[in-house]
Amino acid sequence: MDRGDTTGPIVQVRRRVKAGAEQIFDLWTKPDLMVRWMSPFPGTVDCKASCDLRPGGAFSLVMSSEQASREVSGTYVQIDRPRKLVFTWMGPLTNNVNTLVTVELNPRGDETDLVVTHERLPTQAIHEGHTKGWGNILDHLADAVSKDA
Template identity: 40%
Template sequence: MVAPIERQTLTIRRVLKAPPELVFDVWTQPEHMLRWFSPAESYTNPFIEVDLRVGGAYRIAFLSPEGVQSIVGGRYLEIARPDKLVFSWKWEDHDRFGDHETTVSLEFNACDEGTELVMNHEGLPVGPMLEEHNWGWQGTLRRLEKALAAT
């Protein structure tokens, strides 16, 4: 009998110096996402596709500095601009990332400094996948902060 996979929720909070409406839009519009949605400056996005409606799909391609392309996609489960965004998250490369579908929920809370972003990435397998996603999200959110400062 195979033991069940232990899963965990990755929670990250950031205060961003922009209003919730802008943060939400920069998170959901491909022309903005192309400027920041990757874990490091050395990565590029060959494409970002967004069908922003409940049940609509998205796909994001990442190209590493070594030339390795990875694609993640999913469906939008909840859209409440500018307060909340929920979507499924699944890598297309099952050999590298497994066949795990997880859920990402974002809350965009107005605060004195702008927006408190609360991200919960639920259902990540404990171990390397959780660690890789923590690294990826931390870098991606740093890039989001820079993109918002330049907007």
């Protein structure tokens, strides 16, 4: 899929997190931190992560639960620390099609408004699952931040 293609369903999930944008940006971009929270499954987080944080650099995730495992990979498109991160996202649940995820961080005092937008999903049928998955991911991120406080 071409980067200019904006067709298909869009998932957008928002959270206000009690942490600074720099801290949250690090959680999204450092593998040793990503493994603590990056999971679309409720409950315990089990994740393996690697990333090459630069435009065009690749990342890969293996997120597991007792019932299932999800492998996802992508490349970084835009890195604007600590405000914005844009990357492709591809795995079995996107029909192995490159989709696009934008993470926006907007500081609000000692908190940060976090907006995740997932575009170019190949079918409406996967919209609900991705909405739940991103919701769980952001819940885990908020838990990871609160454990650091």
